[in-house]
Amino acid sequence: METKIFYSKEQLARFFGDYLSSLTQENDQINIALSGGSTPETIFDVLSQEYRETIKWDRIRFFWGDERCVPPGDPESNFNMTHQHLFSLLSVPEKNIFRVKGELPSQEALEDYREVIAKELPSKEGLPLFDVVLLGMGDDGHTASVFPHEIDLWDSSELCEIGTHPTSGQKRITLTGKVINNAREIVFLVTGKNKAEKVDEILNEKEDYQKYPAARVNRDKSLWLLDQEAVIS
16 A cells, blocks of 8 residues: 655646556556546546646546436536536547446446446456546545445445445445455545544554445555645644
8 A cells, every 4th residue: 555645636636647647658548437526526627737638538438436326417426527627628539438327216327337347347357457446535434435334335246336325315326345456556535634534544554444445445556645634643
């Protein structure tokens, strides 16, 4: 596991932009699972403005680690946020975008996305292989849409599951732990002081830290990109 700490979200975004640029220079095709949230939003803004030419966008195939069960134009949709802050500002081929169909009933959306990732991704050890999975972390220690109260979903034998937000009850489609941990590289994007306590517990393996889904991510493949507010000094 590697951690890097940045002064701001923008500095973090530029590091990630350089990272993604190198990957697309060195590989003809990159399969990446995106995350939602405010941190990726800032990163996508920087990428679309400053990395328009340096990143070979036509070499990236975009998937999602999780998605809310809402239509693609809904303000809560992870796809919608990515479209507004990234896709609409760049020349990303439509054939390279594999969204979760959140407008369908949740069970249908789940089955469709299971088929998509099984068909579209290469396989390693019998599982779909992402080159990069981007993850955020909630202040409750959840990642993707596996929440602490449903941590058993992490160990599911399925490729994806339906997660339920603990407060709103909103349904979400999420990759499971075995798919996330099968990726070549896993990059956490975590910013904000409300995350600092959980970051400290997980990275320093304090008490019963394994109760947090974010702690179940393979440490040998993980790169944690943090801003200063997310770190307890």
